[in-house]
Every structure is written in structure tokens, then in C-alpha cells.
Amino acid sequence: MRLAFMGTPDFAVPALYALRDAGHEIAAVYTQPPRPAGRGKALRLSPVHHAAETLGILVRCPEKLRNNQEELDWFAAQKFDVAIVAAYGLILPKAMLDAPERGCLNIHASLLPRWRGASPIQSAILAGDTESGVTIMQMDVGLDTGDMLSSVGVPITAVTTATSLHDELAALGAKMVVDVLRECPQAIPQPEEGVTYAARLTxxxxxxxxxxxxxxxxxxxxxxxxxxxxxxxxxxxxxxxxxxxxxxxxxxxxxxxxxxxxxxxxxxxxxxxxxxxxxxxxxxxxxxxxxxxxxxxxxxxxxx
Incomplete structure (x- = not known):
């Protein structure tokens, strides 16, 4: 498939490599622009940006997508089969969600509808949950409200840390999204009960x-x-x-x-x-x- 990949942190990198290894044509990678970091405040590429450059993939770093008609026109003109989103960090306008033939799929680090939002890994541990997981979701205009294509759980133990759970879910999400693109499972609406929100951490x-x-x-x-x-x-x-x-x-x-x-x-x-x-x-x-x-x-x- 010809696809766009949209992600920024380390969590998204395994999925980028898995999609490339599965033979998909990753025609463009979207990621957050380089940001000042460290004592010298030098501009630092995001982990996804660095990985995409290593793979020789075109990288686009718009500061915003809303009211950015030039970027939306470029995206629509690429005729992507699908866009894969993993912790990108920008809200996708409806025009962008609808542009690829199969829409946009999100790799979300929780068992939706529990822990929609910005910090699902940390929130699950803080709350004392005994299980976390990954949901592959068909994106819509809501906050992690789209229909589910795949959901796989993993246990949270008394020694699970945010780092260990992050790494486990990143690897799991990479495998799951490749499977979803190959198998085309039927989308299932999220349950209406059990919705929780993971606030952005400070x-x-x-x-x-x-x-x-x-x-x-x-x-x-x-x-x-x-x-x-x-x-x-x-x-x-x-x-x-x-x-x-x-x-x-x-x-x-x-x-x-x-x-x-x-x-x-x-x-x-x-x-x-x-x-x-x-x-x-x-x-x-x-x-x-x-x-x-x-x-x-x-x-x-x-x-x-």
C-alpha cells in the first residue's frame, strides 16, 4: 500500500520500521518540527524524523494542520491508500482524515475506551489497572472515539514501569498495525461504558x-x-x-x-x-x- 506515516516520539518508531519491512510504500512521514533541546538549545529532530531520514523517506513538519490549506491540498494530491498515526501530536482536520482511500488509522496505547487522551500508559499505572494494551482505531474527528479494528491486552504487574510498558506496547502496536493492513478486519464501535480520559501530564x-x-x-x-x-x-x-x-x-x-x-x-x-x-x-x-x-x-x- 502507498501510505503516509504520522508520528513523533520513540513510541512510533517501531511501527515505522515494521511497515517498511512489510513492503508498504511509505511515501511521506509527518512529524513535529525540530525543537530546541539541551543546555545549548540546539534544534533536535524527533525520533520519528531521525528514523525517516535514516530510511530515506520524505519528511514533512508543518507547525499546524488546521487552516493550512496548502498542506491539506498536498496531502490530498498524494492519493494515499491509508495514513497510519502514532502519537503524532497534532489534531488531524476532517479533510485530512477523509483523504486516504482507507482513511487514517491510529495506534493507541490503551484498551479503548479506557484512557482516551494524551497519557494512557502513565494513567493506567497510576490508576492501579491490572491490564493495558493497544487498540488500532479508525480515526474520526473525536478524541480517540473512532471504531476499533483490533485490540490486544497485556498485563500490568507490581513491577511494571512506564518505560517497560511503553516499550512493550510500541512493539505490540507495530505488529498489530501490519496485521490490520493485511487482514482488513471489520471495525467495531467502542463501548459507551467505561470511558476514561488520560490528561496531559505536568x-x-x-x-x-x-x-x-x-x-x-x-x-x-x-x-x-x-x-x-x-x-x-x-x-x-x-x-x-x-x-x-x-x-x-x-x-x-x-x-x-x-x-x-x-x-x-x-x-x-x-x-x-x-x-x-x-x-x-x-x-x-x-x-x-x-x-x-x-x-x-x-x-x-x-x-x-
Whole structure:
């Protein structure tokens, strides 16, 4: 098939390669424009942009699609059989959705209709879901409301992180979209019940509230690492928390350091041990190494 591919982050890259390897003609790749990044603010290509250039595929980076008639005309003139969309980052106007013969298909990282929206992977872990997955959806003008062509689930365990789930779903979505293009399954409307929305994350979502139970904080750390990152404060210094382990129940004021292993009291008489931690200007490190450079006495209060 002659297709357009529309994606931006790492999540979309496996699908781009899978479609190429399956023999499809990827006539154009749409991705977000290069953005300033790093201390030098040099322009950085998106992961999809870099992959497309490696494959020698034409790349288009419009700043916007709405009210961009020149881009819409170009897209329509290509006579694509289908467009594949994976975390592109721009809303597609109806004219673009309707232009390819088979429309636009979206690789969405949840079991729709649960977790429509911007952060389905993190939201599933935060909520304590026991299952996530990928849905291949026929796109319409709504927010992830289109009919479903394929849906496959994967378990979320007590050690699942946003990184591990992201990588698993990216690989799964790549395989599924190739299968959908080959098999042409019948589209099924999404159920009307069970709809939830995954809001766009902010850095403040990573702030740890030590009055929450240890289980809730553990999910927060696993869901929000590496971005926006779970964090706490100590004397106005921000400390990022990269990994924790739930400990036996302990009764103390939430946020209090309980021992020399960096066990911290949480809400509802629970506790967790900080396993990975990062001070400003340093890399993430094991708690043992952190404490050698910055001892933390029993009774220290975090988050105050």
C-alpha cells in the first residue's frame, strides 16, 4: 500500500520500521518540527524524523494542520491508500482524515475506551489497572472515539514501569498495525461504558504526597519515571525519586525517614524504601551511594 506515516516520539518508531519491512510504500512521514533541546538549545529532530531520514523517506513538519490549506491540498494530491498515526501530536482536520482511500488509522496505547487522551500508559499505572494494551482505531474527528479494528491486552504487574510498558506496547502496536493492513478486519464501535480520559501530564504531577499510602506512591514513581519524574523536597532542594520498594507497615508521621536504609513513612501507617534517588546536578544513583554523599538522619522530614 502507498501510505503516509504520522508520528513523533520513540513510541512510533517501531511501527515505522515494521511497515517498511512489510513492503508498504511509505511515501511521506509527518512529524513535529525540530525543537530546541539541551543546555545549548540546539534544534533536535524527533525520533520519528531521525528514523525517516535514516530510511530515506520524505519528511514533512508543518507547525499546524488546521487552516493550512496548502498542506491539506498536498496531502490530498498524494492519493494515499491509508495514513497510519502514532502519537503524532497534532489534531488531524476532517479533510485530512477523509483523504486516504482507507482513511487514517491510529495506534493507541490503551484498551479503548479506557484512557482516551494524551497519557494512557502513565494513567493506567497510576490508576492501579491490572491490564493495558493497544487498540488500532479508525480515526474520526473525536478524541480517540473512532471504531476499533483490533485490540490486544497485556498485563500490568507490581513491577511494571512506564518505560517497560511503553516499550512493550510500541512493539505490540507495530505488529498489530501490519496485521490490520493485511487482514482488513471489520471495525467495531467502542463501548459507551467505561470511558476514561488520560490528561496531559505536568511536572507538578510528579510531586510526592507522603500522606498517600505507600502503594499509591509506588505507582506514581513507576508511572512517572522518567518524565515528568517523581520528586520530593528536603530544605527546598528537589530530590527526584527513581525507584522505591514497599516495606512492612510502620506508624509514623508521613514523610519521616525511619532508618539508615532511607525507609520513609507514608499515609495509612505504611512505608516504602527509596531505592534510587537523584540530587540536583547529579545523575540518578542507588540510595546507598546517595547516603554516602549526603547522610540523612532518622527523623528527617521529606516534602516539608
Amino acid at each position: 511536572k507538578e504531577d510528579g510531586r510526592i504526597d507522603w500522606t498517600q499510602p505507600a502503594e499509591t506512591i509506588d505507582r506514581q514513581v513507576r508511572a512517572l519515571t522518567p518524565w515528568p519524574g517523581a520528586f520530593t523536597t528536603l530544605d527546598d532542594v528537589t530530590l527526584k525519586i527513581g525507584a522505591v520498594e514497599i516495606e512492612a507497615k510502620r506508624s509514623s508521621t508521613p514523610g519521616t525517614v525511619l532508618d539508615d536504609r532511607l525507609t520513609v513513612a507514608c499515609g495509612e501507617d505504611t512505608a516504602l524504601r527509596i531505592c534510587r534517588i537523584q540530587r540536583p546536578g547529579r545523575g540518578m544513583m542507588d540510595a546507598e551511594a546517595f547516603l554516602r554523599g549526603q547522610p540523612m538522619t532518622v527523623g528527617t522530614r521529606l516534602g516539608s
